[in-house]
Amino acid sequence: MALKILSAVSEIAPWIKTGGLGDVAGSLPAALRRRKQDVLVLVPAYPALRQACPEAQTVADIPALAPELPACRLLSAEAGGLPLLLIDCPELYDRPGNPYLDASGNNQPDNDRRFGLLSRIAALLGQADSPLGWQPDVVHLHDWQSALAAAWLHVGGGAASVLTIHNIAFPGNFDRSAMWGLGLPDSLWRFDGVEYHGHFSFLKAGLQFATRLTTVSPTYAREIHDETFGYGFAPLLRHRSAQLSGILNGIDTDVWNPRTDPALAQTYDARRLTLKRENKAALQAQLGLEVDDKLPLFGVVSRLTEQKGLDLLLTLGDGVATHLPAQIALLGAGEKWLEAGFRELASRHPGRIACVFGFSEELAHRIEAGADIFVMPSRFEPCGLNQMYSLRYGTPPVVRHTGGLADTVVDCNERTLADGSASGFVFAEPTAHELWLALERAAQTWRYNTLWRRLQQNGMRRDVSWERAADAYLTLYESAVGERRRERGG
Ligand code: ADP
Ligand code: GLC
Numbered sequence: 250m251a252l253k254i255l256s257a258v259s260e261i262a263p264w265i266k267t268g269g270l271g272d273v274a275g276s277l278p279a280a281l282r283r284r285k286q287d288v289l290v291l292v293p294a295y296p297a298l299r300q301a302c303p304e305a306q307t308v309a310d311i312p313a314l315a316p317e318l319p320a321c322r323l324l325s326a327e328a329g330g331l332p333l334l335l336i337d338c339p340e341l342y343d344r345p346g347n348p349y350l351d352a353s354g355n356n357q358p359d360n361d362r363r364f365g366l367l368s369r370i371a372a373l374l375g376q377a378d379s380p381l382g383w384q385p386d387v388v389h390l391h392d393w394q395s396a397l398a399a400a401w402l403h404v405g406g407g408a409a410s411v412l413t414i415h416n417i418a419f420p421g422n423f424d425r426s427a428m429w430g431l432g433l434p435d436s437l438w439r440f441d442g443v444e445y446h447g448h449f450s451f452l453k454a455g456l457q458f459a460t461r462l463t464t465v466s467p468t469y470a471r472e473i474h475d476e477t478f479g480y481g482f483a484p485l486l487r488h489r490s491a492q493l494s495g496i497l498n499g500i501d502t503d504v505w506n507p508r509t510d511p512a513l514a515q516t517y518d519a520r521r522l523t524l525k526r527e528n529k530a531a532l533q534a535q536l537g538l539e540v541d542d543k544l545p546l547f548g549v550v551s552r553l554t555e556q557k558g559l560d561l562l563l564t565l566g567d568g569v570a571t572h573l574p575a576q577i578a579l580l581g582a583g584e585k586w587l588e589a590g591f592r593e594l595a596s597r598h599p600g601r602i603a604c605v606f607g608f609s610e611e612l613a614h615r616i617e618a619g620a621d622i623f624v625m626p627s628r629f630e631p632c633g634l635n636q637m638y639s640l641r642y643g644t645p646p647v648v649r650h651t652g653g654l655a656d657t658v659v660d661c662n663e664r665t666l667a668d669g670s671a672s673g674f675v676f677a678e679p680t681a682h683e684l685w686l687a688l689e690r691a692a693q694t695w696r697y698n699t700l701w702r703r704l705q706q707n708g709m710r711r712d713v714s715w716e717r718a719a720d721a722y723l724t725l726y727e728s729a730v731g732e733r734r735r736e737r738g739g
Contacts, residue, residue, distance in 0.1 A: 257371035259394035280715035302326035315432025372401030375408035393421025396455025409733035412459035421451030465632035466653035470495030499715030532619030536603035548620025553583030640708035
């Protein structure tokens with residue numbers, strides 16, 4: 250029988266996305282629906298979603314549930330074949346831009362209320378008297394923004410909950426006083442409740458109370474048991490280890506398909522790889538780089554943050570342009586000092602290094618196809634989607650051995666070339682020196698056409714679809730539902 254699954258999430262591609270969470274929020278439910286499951290996605294009615302769903306119908310009026318949670322309406326809509334439930338609360342969500350930040354890049358001042366409401370509604374729908382008349386068997390929560398729902402489901406009973414950790418570095422911390430405004434009982438303020446180093450933490454609530462915990466790769470699931478990767482949550486995760494597993498994300502293989510991608514200058518596939526070159530020339534021309542097929546072109550599409558390790562590439566930029574020599578095409582947005590550094594680097598090496606700051610879905614696709622080598626030197630990477638896009642686009646990635654990067658990219662060496670698994674270049678420590686050696690290795694290997702072709706084809710053959718992960722989530726949901734039933738004594 251089909252499971253009833255409610256996925257509660259703060260962003261969803263293609264309508265509103267700041268990173269991989271949005272991609273996953275859009276494509277996992279679609280994969281579950283292909284398995285005939287009854288899935289509904291709960292998401293705030295941001296302006297972009299209101300626009301995408303002009304036909305949305307009101308299905309429930311929700312009164313103010315706590316002093317700081319305004320009354321709202323739930324709208325039912327369908328977009329891109331997905332059934333959505335939008336939380337219509339203009340006071341909290343009718344704002345332009347990014348779901349988390351204001352126009353100057355600071356956190357919205359009322360994110361506790363904005364994502365408190367998302368969490369509260371997710372829990373309300375998970376209860377037997379759900380205002381929809383449809384009660385999910387399992388509520389799937391994603392990151393701190395919806396994690397607090399697990400606390401209400403714990404207190405009030407109801408559906409099983411699964412919390413997926415996409416990035417443990419964001420705890421969703423607020424003042425203790427915010428608890429009252431959201432209507433949470435003060436009795437939850439304890440070390441085995443929502444208290445986290447003196448803060449009220451949404452993520453802690455989820456890690457403590459969700460029936461099952463997952464993260465987005467097996468390696469990251471292991472890494473967060475340790476202090477360095479666990480961001481203060483390692484002891485709790487060790488305690489809940491039996492309920493924590495890692496399920497590697499998939500990617501949307503329709504959106505990311507070099508054979509059909511409308512953003513590309515020239516489509517191609519594993520058997521027609523020579524056509525890929527036209528994308529390189531088009532990208533070089535578009536970004537003002539020298540149009541030269543003799544120089545390897547490194548591509549980057551990334552949030553510009555400490556996590557992504559791009560400061561290491563910045564340190565090496567002059568050497569890349571002059572000594573390797575190679576080109577860099579970077580698309581990114583994030584911390585101001587990194588943007589400034591890359592802007593200066595590009596101005597020192599016109600024709601060799603081009604950087605575009607901002608968010609562009611189209612350019613992201615053109616870089617995946619036009620670059621020869623993709624670069625992801627992350628300090629930590631729960632899963633990472635771009636390395637999977639690059640495998641699929643025949644653009645072997647250079648990655649650090651961490652999280653999902655370690656689980657998806659196989660280092661190129663004699664053994665892995667012989668057994669046909671080699672798909673990129675992997676380095677161990679997050680240092681500029683190790684990154685340099687990996688970039689050099691990649692650039693040298695690129696010059697050997699036959700070898701390079703094998704590397705590209707190995708990567709392109711890898712199954713990066715959602716099918717395997719969707720099955721793993723289904724098994725997990727079933728075990729969470731079973732446990733919840735046992736807890737209730739049913
Ligand atoms: P994270 O979620 O940590 O940022 P992922 O690799 O999981 O990392 O996912 C990042 C997603 O966001 C990918 O789909 C990537 O293409 C996209 N992305 C990141 N930065 C940009 C940008 N500046 N413009 C367009 N897409 C971007
Ligand atoms: C987070 C992680 C990234 C992961 C994405 C989707 O943003 O940083 O590694 O791929 O979530 O799960």
